[in-house]
């Protein structure tokens with residue numbers, strides 16, 4: 098069975114995990130450790146006071162340490178995805194992956210713990226001993242039947258939630274999809290025939306949950322490696338499977354799948370054959386959930402049964418039924434309510450929350466988060482996408498409430514409105530900011546020309562851009578160099594097929610480009626001879642001419658060389674948009690506190706109030722593309738009139754201009770940086786501010802402040818930079834910086850495409 102991991106994905110995954118440092122996680126302190134006093138507080142002697150407090154009153158550990166937001170993802174590597182018993186070391190990338198998902202989707206910290214322990218006794222004693230460290234335990238990829246005993250014993254022993262995700266996370270999300278599929282198909286759970294491939298952790302837990310929700314035991318047929326689980330079978334049996342044994346002579350999946358309404362595959366890739374599907378009942382639900390290769394690929398299933406609803410565990414097909422949709426949010430709710438366990442009531446609350454969410458009409462905010470493409474409930478959208486920002490808002494409170502109602506919450510949520518607000522802030526802060534831009538770009542990809550087409554980062558980015566369907570790349574570079582490098586880096590994109598090429602040394606359009614250039618810039622010092630030389634030697638000139646002539650929709654340059662030199666060519670060839678005074682650079686920083694946009698980080702040394710007002714308006718228009726409401730702070734060393742020098746009054750004049758020209762814009766100033774970013778500080782000096790909440794567009798008084806501020810936040814805050822985004826050009830064009838990474842280029846490509854869509 099082919100694994101359906103393409104060579105690109107394989108080499109991409111190896112590179113992702115290896116570079117720039119091994120793995121995908123690190124541990125970050127959350128408090129300063131800048132001086133002797135900090136040292137005395139964080140560690141001995143000060144820390145002893147905190148130890149004594151906890152020794153005297155153990156529950157204080159939740160208030161004084163990271164424990165209540167810390168989950169252990171524990172595996173012994175015996176059932177890793179559908180790869181089987183590959184051992185604890187080989188399971189580590191998956192466990193680190195779960196840790197990343199916990200953090201990104203729900204803000205939960207994780208230690209991944211891979212253990213050399215196979216026997217249930219051994220696993221139980223190791224994990225139970227971890228209780229002082231963690232607020233919860235997520236057991237992962239531990240094989241059946243041992244996992245059942247391990248989980249049951251740990252639940253009895255431990256006073257914190259113990260949740261085997263492959264069992265219950267899977268069961269919950271499968272059940273939610275089934276609820277909705279039955280809703281569409283007009284069938285009842287108690288009537289439908291359910292057939293599984295797999296009788297392991299995931300399958301058995303799923304069936305048990307379905308039983309508790311009303312499925313009929315006699316309608317359930319289980320198969321595994323040995324075929325049908327029947328009464329009297331001896332080989333590869335255990336009591337958990339035995340509970341589903343049928344009195345039957347049928348021995349194979351092909352025999353029992355006849356007339357089935359639902360197929361649940363939680364076994365291994367490729368075991369379901371198209372001919373088997375043809376015998377299923379009307380409008381069947383086919384859930385081929387083995388990872389990474391499903392029991393049947395969706396295209397084959399669709400061909401065999403055009404009337405079927407089809408789900409897989411993968412993100413590259415519709416209806417991704419994967420436990421990532423619930424585990425981060427279940428733990429969020431359980432940790433926040435300090436639940437002692439995750440019980441049936443909490444699980445059923447999650448099934449209902451997910452099923453209802455998929456059926457809801459999405460709000461404007463959600464539509465924006467999806468990049469304008471609203472998910473509409475139906476056969477191809479039975480459950481929400483893992484990126485749906487509403488998941489955390491629905492699941493975490495549902496879990497906390499069910500924990501409270503069932504009496505297992507040690508710290509009941511006192512104010513659910515405030516809790517929802519806190520979760521909402523998390524969604525905004527998390528790194529999902531680029532998501533709507535990517536979705537929008539994919540809806541109408543544009544032609545993006547890359548000046549430095551031979552650069553490794555550009556080639557790697559182009560591979561992703563093609564795979565993701567974000568744009569049609571046009572690379573400027575020598576074909577032989579590009580071909581050799583693509584092969585060297587193991588990239589599969591090919592000229593003509595996946596991207597277009599402009600060879601600066603020999604391109605049939607050369608003459609046309611030179612004459613366009615002379616027409617455009619002949620009166621600004623570009624002689625025909627200079628034009629010929631520049632079109633041969635300066636890729637940025639070619640890219641800008643391509644955009645001007647309509648051969649490309651937008652351009653990216655600047656991976657090499659100075660910003661200002663690239664800008665000179667863009668100004669001369671593409672020019673400034675009508676009515677705009679000058680271009681400006683808006684730089685985005687994705688920080689742990691959210692996305693912030695700074696301007697002007699690259700272009701005008703000492704902008705006037707007029708310049709600043711214009712760039713604030715242009716920046717606000719751009720920021721709206723991210724589905725973010727612009728909140729503009731005009732920054733200064735002066736805080737609401739505390740100083741009267743030229744720089745402070747310039748920012749005050751900017752405010753006047755903006756209030757006149759853009760009355761709907763949320764803007765205030767002049768103010769200091771902390772007044773912009775800490776609403777409580779602002780409240781003290783200016784209780785009546787027009788700005789509400791944390792500013793997200795920071796308009797700086799001059800280039801020094803903007804550029805230095807940007808670099809400092811980038812380095813100190815370990816922020817992910819995106820941009821610079823060039824504002825005010827007559828056609829979209831962007832200049833990257835030499836430090837840009839391939840990922841940064843992909844991000845800017847998506848931004849450039851979305852901008853070009855509006856032109």
Ligand SMILES: NC(=O)C1=CN([C@@H]2O[C@H](COP(=O)(O)OP(=O)(O)OC[C@H]3O[C@@H](n4cnc5c(N)ncnc54)[C@H](OP(=O)(O)O)[C@@H]3O)[C@@H](O)[C@H]2O)C=CC1
Nearest residue numbers: 176178179241296297298299321322364387388410419420
């Ligand atoms: N989409 C999702 O969210 C999730 C998907 N999964 C996927 O489900 C699968 C099972 O995981 P899990 O339950 O944790 O693992 P287990 O090892 O506990 O169970 C595997 C089960 O699959 C059966 N099986 C293995 N190979 C075959 C085969 N060729 N034909 C029929 N049955 C087979 C095994 O049979 P036997 O009992 O005879 O050994 C066993 O019953 C994996 O592919 C995993 O990736 C799991 C969790 C979540």
Ligand SMILES: CC(=O)C(=O)O
Nearest residue numbers: 177178179263388420
């Ligand atoms: C998704 C998951 O947990 C698995 O495939 O094992």
Ligand SMILES: [Mg+2]
Nearest residue numbers: 178237238263
């Ligand atoms: Mg798993």
